Structures are given as structure tokens and as C-alpha cells.
Amino acid sequence: MRTVSTLAILLLIATTAQAMDPAPEIEWEKTYGTVFYDVQETTEGNYIVSGRKWYSDLKKTVFLYSPSGELLWECGELEYPNTIHAYAVIQLPSGDFITTGYGISGISTAQYSLSIHRVSSDGQTVWSKLYELDDNCKSYGYNITLLPDGGFAICGEISPAEEMNQAWILRTDSQGDTLWTREWGWQYDDKAMSILYIDNGLTVLIHGSTSTTPGGPHLVRYDLDGNMLWETDIPVLAGEYGQDMCEA
DSSP: OOOOOSOOEEEEEEOSOOOOSOOOOOSOOOOOSOEEEEEEEOTTSOEEEEEEEEETTEEEEEEEEOTTSOEEEEEOOTTSSSOEEEEEEEEOTTSOEEEEEEEEEOSSSOEEEEEEEEEOTTSOEEEEEEEOOSTTOEEEEEEEEEOTTSOEEEEEEEESSTTOOEEEEEEEOTTSOEEEEEEEOSSSOOEEEEEEEETTEEEEEEEEOOSSSOSEEEEEEEETTSOEEEEEEOGGGTTSEEEEEEEO
């Protein structure tokens, strides 16, 4: 196993263990009737949330709440006729927000496609992309990070054949246009859950396996041109599910 000397990373692993510390006191509690996938505190002290909500034919995926939980605005990718899910959201230095997830397009045959959606600081769509691939090829975006050139790196999964899911890494320019993509995985149910820009490269947390390692969390390192530099499994976490990571 490679020793990652230049990186300090915390992994969030999904297990059945319960925290021993007592739960913090609840300051307030609200019910919204919305599916939430990710929440981040903004530079203004509000909360930006990604998820999904339907109002008749309108789909909302990005929500801004005040520190007390009051809805300030909501936004959605309205040009797509069907369901949109936003799994992750980050705030950009401009104050705008960017999300990734997936959309379902097509009329006779549903097409699940990775999506990226940029929203202004006042809740207006700046642009959105739906990455439609070949027929019967599905893709999903689970995490996104900003790059120094203003572009983005996204990770998720692609399903080019039934029961053969592969981890998918995608780099775009600042307008969401694809620069390169990479696939990773050996058997099935491989997916890239989290991606970080660190030390002029991309570190990706992947759930999956190779021909020589069991299923479980892997760390995979790419340079910004999409060349794989190294990969490593985490033997003590074999069989667990890697959900998220952050730089420590």
C-alpha cells in the first residue's frame, strides 16, 4: 500500500457504528418537504443546499436558506423536461454556485445523464450542461471541485453496459465543456464519490475494486491532464463504503 506522505485526507466511511459523544443541542428544526443531498455554508453565513423538489412541471434543485432556516430562493434546470437531481454543490469565488448530479432526458426512452448547473448568487441559472452519451449509457455526478483555471473536475459513475458500472472522472473548462474523461474499475458497482484538487493534481475517493484488490475505498491520483499517477486500496477498510473525504 502506498504511503501518502504529501496528502492529509480524512475519509468518511459509511458504517453501522454509532457516535459515542452526546448529540449537540438542537437550536431550531424545520420540515421542508424536499430531498436534500448536500449542504454548505456560504461566505455570507447562509446555507446553500442541493437536492430535488417538484412543483407541478417545475423542477427545483438548488436552495438558499438563511441562518435560521428560512428559504431565500430556489432554482432549477427548467430547460430539461424531466427529473433533475443535484447531489453536490459548492460556492465559487464570484459568489455563484455550481452543482452536479444527473438529469433524465428523452421522451420514449429515459436517458440518465450527468449534469452540471451554474447558479448566480441571486438564484438565476447562468448555464447548465447535460452530458448525454450513447444510447443505454447512464452517467451520474456525485462531487465537483473548482480548478485554478476556472474549470471544474467532477467525479461520479458511468454505466456503459448492464451491471458494469465504472468510476468516471471528468474535467471541463469554465463553461462546462469537456476537456477529458477517465474511467476506472474492474468488475461492477465502481463509482467515484469525492474529488479534491490538491498539490496541482486530483485525488479521487473511489468505491470499487481492481483485479488484485477487494472491494472497498480506493484513493486514485491524476494530474490535470488526466494521467493516472498512482492508486491505492485501504486494506483496513476492505468491504466498507467510501462516501466522502476532505483535506485535513
